[in-house]
Amino acid sequence: MSVTAPENVRRVACVGTGVIGGGWTAHFLARGYDVTAWDPASDAGERVRRIVASAWPALEQLGLADGASPDRLTITATLADAVADAQFVQESAPEELTLKRELLADLDAATADDVVIASSTSGYPMTDMQTHAARPQRLVVGHPFNPPYLIPLVEVVGGELTDRWAVEWASAFYMAVGKSVITMDREVPGFIANRLQEALWREALHMVAEGEATVADIDASITEGPGLRWAFMGPCLTFALAGGEGGMAHMLDQFGPSLTLPLTRLEAPELDDALRAAMIDGCADAAGDRHYAQLVAERDQGVIDVLRATGRLPQPRKA
Amino acid sequence: MSVTAPENVRRVACVGTGVIGGGWTAHFLARGYDVTAWDPASDAGERVRRIVASAWPALEQLGLADGASPDRLTITATLADAVADAQFVQESAPEELTLKRELLADLDAATADDVVIASSTSGYPMTDMQTHAARPQRLVVGHPFNPPYLIPLVEVVGGELTDRWAVEWASAFYMAVGKSVITMDREVPGFIANRLQEALWREALHMVAEGEATVADIDASITEGPGLRWAFMGPCLTFALAGGEGGMAHMLDQFGPSLTLPLTRLEAPELDDALRAAMIDGCADAAGDRHYAQLVAERDQGVIDVLRATGRLPQPRKA
The missing domain is CATH 3.40.50.720 (NAD(P)-binding Rossmann-like Domain)
Structure with missing residues (x-):
């Protein structure tokens, strides 16, 4: 061979x-x-x-x-x-x-x-x-x-x-x-992105089935909301920023209890010490030597660039 | 008053x-x-x-x-x-x-x-x-x-x-x-975008908890994948495009059976006639008078613009 x-x-x-x-x-x-x-x-x-x-x-x-x-x-x-x-x-x-x-x-x-x-x-x-x-x-x-x-x-x-x-x-x-x-070093049905995408998709289907949202609502809720961030910053790091200067640790401590709320039809895992540590360490690795203020500036520039690139902002004024 | x-x-x-x-x-x-x-x-x-x-x-x-x-x-x-x-x-x-x-x-x-x-x-x-x-x-x-x-x-x-x-x-x-x-005309815990985002987030936490993916994998799987589209085209319309010229109807017929697969920990709703019709009609409304080829061209331009705006493509050559 x-x-x-x-x-x-x-x-x-x-x-x-x-x-x-x-x-x-x-x-x-x-x-x-x-x-x-x-x-x-x-x-x-x-x-x-x-x-x-x-x-x-x-x-x-x-x-x-x-x-x-x-x-x-x-x-x-x-x-x-x-x-x-x-x-x-x-x-x-x-x-x-x-x-x-x-x-x-x-x-x-x-x-x-x-x-x-x-x-x-x-x-x-x-x-x-x-x-x-x-x-x-x-x-x-x-x-x-x-x-x-x-x-x-x-x-x-x-x-x-x-x-x-x-x-x-x-x-x-x-x-x-x-x-x-x-x-990936192990098999999971749906791999990674498709599991994430499919979780969102199944919840979207539930919402349409229950009359809670229309197709237009669902699409707008993403393109005008989280989707603008996800084009350049993943869900973990964006949630870490939602924790402010306390980062993923603060975010998990603040929103951890809401994992028990019926915010989706997907049952959440228990946020035990190991999972908490894995999320925090992973976000620290992703941030590297960028501090909170720098990450915020990068995210803000990213959102502005994406909004402008997709025709939702005027072009910058020429100097 | x-x-x-x-x-x-x-x-x-x-x-x-x-x-x-x-x-x-x-x-x-x-x-x-x-x-x-x-x-x-x-x-x-x-x-x-x-x-x-x-x-x-x-x-x-x-x-x-x-x-x-x-x-x-x-x-x-x-x-x-x-x-x-x-x-x-x-x-x-x-x-x-x-x-x-x-x-x-x-x-x-x-x-x-x-x-x-x-x-x-x-x-x-x-x-x-x-x-x-x-x-x-x-x-x-x-x-x-x-x-x-x-x-x-x-x-x-x-x-x-x-x-x-x-x-x-x-x-x-x-x-x-x-x-x-x-x-929204009715209350749902988590509203719309957060339910969708939370479904994705809970699945991400499960994957980290099970050792199936790292925080870095999860973030990259979104920013290099579906997130690039979601900045300007929502999950319903992008999935409709995945159905090719057959649109959402073809997509649901082709991928409907996979709703029964364990692709996430979120149980999917039954894809009955009413839900199927709601999804198809909603996507038809979103597309308006834009045919498949035009939607594909818009999506492609959107992805290119977002990739370029977020520094992942060279600037266009000057003519």
Whole structure:
């Protein structure tokens, strides 16, 4: 087995070319790769070319890699043709476990065992998906966010039968193609961001179901509220700032009791000493040598910049 | 009773001047109001002036109202002095129900009954807080987001004993001072944004407690992922886009089954026909006459703008 180094990959295959697979295709093309793509839908070729064409102006704005071109996309008639010469495979089939299991087994059979195959699944642990593959050791989750050609995050995690090298290879490869990578060392259904996003989403569905809020209320409550901060400062550090100069410790002491309130349908964990310490230490690490006043100034500038960038503030006056 | 029209208010009182109350103080000063402030802490005056001074550069960037000045802040020795001439009172005391009940009763006793008193509470329904007040009809929740001088959202809702005019007056007043207002017609603990935020936060605490993710992972998973979109497009409409040209209907049909997966510790509601229709109709309303391709282009431009505004992309090349 002679694994291609992540930075030497030139040809990738995208299997499944809906919104996510098509978005991956656009991303890899913009980064200068040859991309082969396959999807069982009869109009797959037309659809993926439309996604790429729609994304290209944004990708040009971001700056294309040398030689990047939509013309380096090849739509193949069969799955085997798509992956035959690929040095990496990104699977983005619909979110059905049986389908994923069979497709990953087919991909496994059609590729050399030194090729890493990543699934875009938004929730299934690889352990549950790699059951039918003969050589499951190179199967990983590489979970992107829509649109994959713009949102940096990819969550990488293996299953019980995945070799460590494949997880490390995938993380290095995604970093080489310009993604922000979180490598997880254990499987959790939904990974990290999707669990957080899904918790918010389920609560939103409850509120609509109960008539407590409309879709418009929910969207406005985020874009006019916490969402403005989350574009550049995560929920932990923003909550630490809500604790004032006392930081996360003060925030937990002040709002800890409200974890017992029915503020969502999600039951909260017990805020014991270990969890309290983990939250406080994590925020201290995130802050580094930035004191409260500096973090506040950075956050304020961030909110202003985001408000201005999204057209909600006038441009600054020229001096 | 002769209520001051919301747009004619000139003097507001901020009671409780921690991070939130101090932030409100800065906001009202920047919008050109006379502000009286009171807090029982011995260093309250110094602290609120420090918050205002720290916020002022950001507020100057946003553009101050004519005549706005930090000098128009008066720190009073007593609660009664703070509210005596105020045409609006913003209460931002610590999140303790007993304290809020007593403080709101004191504020009620110290003000004319045509003055609206709003609580910054992040979770308590006004019905639970207005129990001790003699004239509870003008007590409302006006829930801001940190920092109140930058994040536009305020959620307004009354309690069972609140008159409708007070809710409408508060909504109009907050709009007059430049906030984005969501007026709720029923009480839900946590209101809207905080329920959504709290669901995410509780799941984050679970993940840290279980060792599934670090504080750094959680923050990065949002700022590099969904948070980039939420600054300008809410969770419903972004999920509708994940459904491709099929929109929210396709998204719900594709991901509906995953509501039964243990993707968070929050139990999901049943996706029945009524909920499905409410989500789809709400997203159709949000999209208006913008078709999928236009929404995708807007989202892409938004992500690029936010990435650039928050220093994660180079400035565009000059032509």
